[in-house]
Amino acid sequence: MSRVQNVIVGTARSALSWVPAQWLPGGTPDPLIGRHGEIGRQASRIDGEIKVRGEARFAAEVAMDGLCYATLVHSTIARGRIARLDSTAAETAPGVLLVVTHRNMPKVASPSLVSMSDPTAVGNSDLPILQDDRVHYNGQVVAAVVAATQEQADHAATLIAIDYEAAQAETRFGQAKSGARIIPSLLIERNHLSFGKAERELARAPHRVDNLYRTQWQNHNAIELHALTAAWVGDRLTVHDTTQMIAGEAAALAKAFGIPRDQVQVLSPFVGGGFGGKGMWDHQIVAVAAARMVGRPLRLQLSRESVYRIVGGRSATEQRVAIGADADGCFTALLHDGWSVMPPYGACPEAYTLGTRSAYRAKSFEILQRHIDIAVVPNTFMRAPGEAIGTFALESAVDELAHNLAMDPVELRLRNMPDKHPITGAPFSQHAQDQAWRDGAARFGWEQRAAKPGTRREGEWRIGMGCGGGSFPYVRMPGAAVRLTVRRDGTATLACSGQEMGMGTATVVVQQVADRLGLPLSAVTVEIGDSALPAAPMAGGSSQTVSIAAAVLAAAEKLPAELLRLAGNSSPLSGLRAGEVRMEGEGLASASEPARRETFRAILSRANLEEVSVTASGTPPLEMLKFAMHSTAAMFCELRVSDVTGEIRVDRLLGSFDCGTILNPRTAASQFRGGMIMGLGLALTEETLLDERSGRIMNPTLADYHVPVHMDVPQIDVIWTDIPDPRSPLGARGIGEIGITGIAGAVANAVFNATGKRVRDLPITLDKLL
């Protein structure tokens, strides 16, 4: 995220703009696009049955002999040092094996901060972990207790007495704004973008809106708590963790503990929800160190409170969005800037302006994010970091402009749809958000919306409709590797260290391998969740499926040559070259003379081999740099607001998506719905109560931090264009995060339509509507 990176990415982009598309990955569309096979079918989750039976083993359930248990102790001040720490009572409490503090913690370097260029850099914080007596934020780990049982560890943790010497700490968002810094880039995008003279265009636009929007702190609340079970045998380390970055974590642990990479194995076959929160935090380092110190396998399952204290969430933001438009509603200026938190020891820039760069055509743009430093647990990636809240501000502003123009908000958006990237001019790989808008509006019954706010009511309830656009960039991670094995019994296995967090990754991998190899679904298995397998990238940025798919494609391109070599001269395939055969009908067939064919079984039997394997990596994701690639959506909401109490009840939601090929309608629909429900939480209920006096999170429980409950969730309809992206593997783009984008805007706009009140401050709680 440096200036250098801006230059490199910028140079690569302009160089690529001269390279003919056919030379790049995706230059010739993936042959599976448009073929009817397992892809696109509603396959059931392959791990559904064992999960329903309770047989799936999660990280905190792995049985081990001699297991001991750990509990963390957290600081209660925001900044300062530990003046006195008395652990005598804890050390002599029943069952206690060890108390870890900065006094006895081995020297361990913190993992390097997450970086786009280094897959082993997976740290969310680079503060020292129990290395000294310093406290940097309220909730930081200051000690850990290890005991024979969890209850003993929990109790002993309460017996540790600590006196602090508090130092001055900035814990107030508003106060810290004056010291904001401007970083050169947001992930791989340049931060500051200035195109045309936006302020001037805005000033002279006949129609304009210019407002501030605020979003609150949010915390991760995956139902499965962060947990790991760690065991050392000599210098070999095995860690059962719940993580979305298996390979990266193995590398980071090896580095932190000074052992070769192949002596660390991280296993994470099932993750009970990640959403960006299941990365590396202090607890893995503490647990692995403590396991080595006690010489026993150790489990650390964070309490819900500990998750809140040491796992960051979504930063609060203050965003300004201004739009200028001409008499026809065409945008002449689009400005988006603001403040969010990124402490110097954190890695997540909360890129809320990213979506704005490609959402609408405009004559001029001015975009800039400022980052402020306050003493808090470093914020991190949380489902569509940036876009989830950026689209709230942008889509509210568009709605406000539509109201001023007395124009239908869908029409205003259609009028400003871009036909290429509005700033860089790069061509879209595929873009049918306009169709998503039209299909969604028709299906939702948008024409029933009353143009005048506050006019529909039933009893004490005012009824309104709103919409919002959503978007999320296509990301394919470099470096995904897979091993593809075909066996004599006619089965095949795809192995890589990918992570299954409930999204359906493993299921979709099986579907595509079946199609690539011409095998029935039942003949294909997948091995994932193990760092000993070829390294898959982390599950993040909605990129995992296409990243793995590119590697599967590469492996499937390698396999025919291997098989032809084995087939030998007595095979009907004899004499054919790899480029002349296809994999279909459980074997190889000549592309031009389909009668010349032989099954995998026959080839391997004749060769007297049990199996043949190829390992391959995906091509570098250059398509991302040449093309503008985005999943997009149109969200619709109908809700009621009580005139008496200001309570909001959402009655209907519809998401209309343009995300490339939908690989599995069942798992995709559940990703979309899940994202949309999380969007409701963002819009209406969720808020971390960060006490600005102390920097302390005051609601670290699911009772006090309100995620939507069943009764808050209405009927949710999801539809999609299903138009393949010719530039991506399988024609697919990411679908995991787009569901949360656009929702908060749609809800806020529906509230305005119902009541005539514009709330620019999330969550929209009832007091804001009284």
Next chain:
Amino acid sequence: MTPVTYLRADSSAAAIALGAADGHRLLGGGTNLIDLMRKGVEQPAVLVDVSGLAAPITEAADGSLVIGAAARNSDVAAHPLVRARYPMLARAILAGASAQIRNMATVGGNLMQRTRCVYFADAAGSRCNKRVPGSGCDALGGFTRYHAILGASPACIATHPSDMAVALVALDARLHLAGADGVRSVALANFHQLPGDSPEVETMLAPGEMILAVELPPVQPMRSTYRKVRDRASYAFALVSVAAGIVVEDGRIADVRIAVGGVAAKPWRAARAEASLRDGPASVEAFVQAAQAELAQADPLPGNAFKVQLAERTLVAVLTDLAGGDA
């Protein structure tokens, strides 16, 4: 959680004997007490489980209903006599917590549950006069959305979180308390205490006493309801709630009972509102006037000033609804 000895009482006499000792605490369904023990807020040495005591729901000769303290919240809400005669009570209970919690929670435990003030719950990191008398109150100047607008003191601004208790107070419930010296009966309306200088004293239960039963006097048939306003559709505590019943005869209010929840350290019987309505017209103006009469005493904080208006509106809406077409 501090190690604790678990005992089970097989009779209320045994419970009183066991529960009286220092550091001993009665245990109902445990849905509140165990949570607070895990957080280090409560640290009893001995738990005396009273959740297994007989808890019949019986009709007395005078028509009142007596509910044993160990009765489960869900059993009370589902009881035919409760549903027929005291529907606002059934509604209030069902508006609280979740089905799972209501299945565990007892009537005694519900009345004795502690405040949900987040600073009270943060034993490690916050000051609280209720938890540690004299230590200060971090809620003042902090998050006060769920805090009191009525009857608070500079020492404590916490609210009592029970929904059930709000309906019970409106229904003139009495509690049977049993101690070493025998059984006494007190009005629930007097049971919970306002904080004053000693927020650690929450009820009039004497050391060694327990709640034996709740007694609901017979009521004349009336239109009644319970309305709860909260931050999500279910599974959240009340910002404001209203339990109300009303009898309108010839356009005049013959009987009215109102209690408000989420606003004070006790379920708040709205005596001033009732007085202003009794024998008067059942009109929206009268309801507004009554609500304002009650809330004139409100002393809100920056974070919860909206609750005054919210309470007023909810009161007016509930009464208007109950008065039906007449209003």
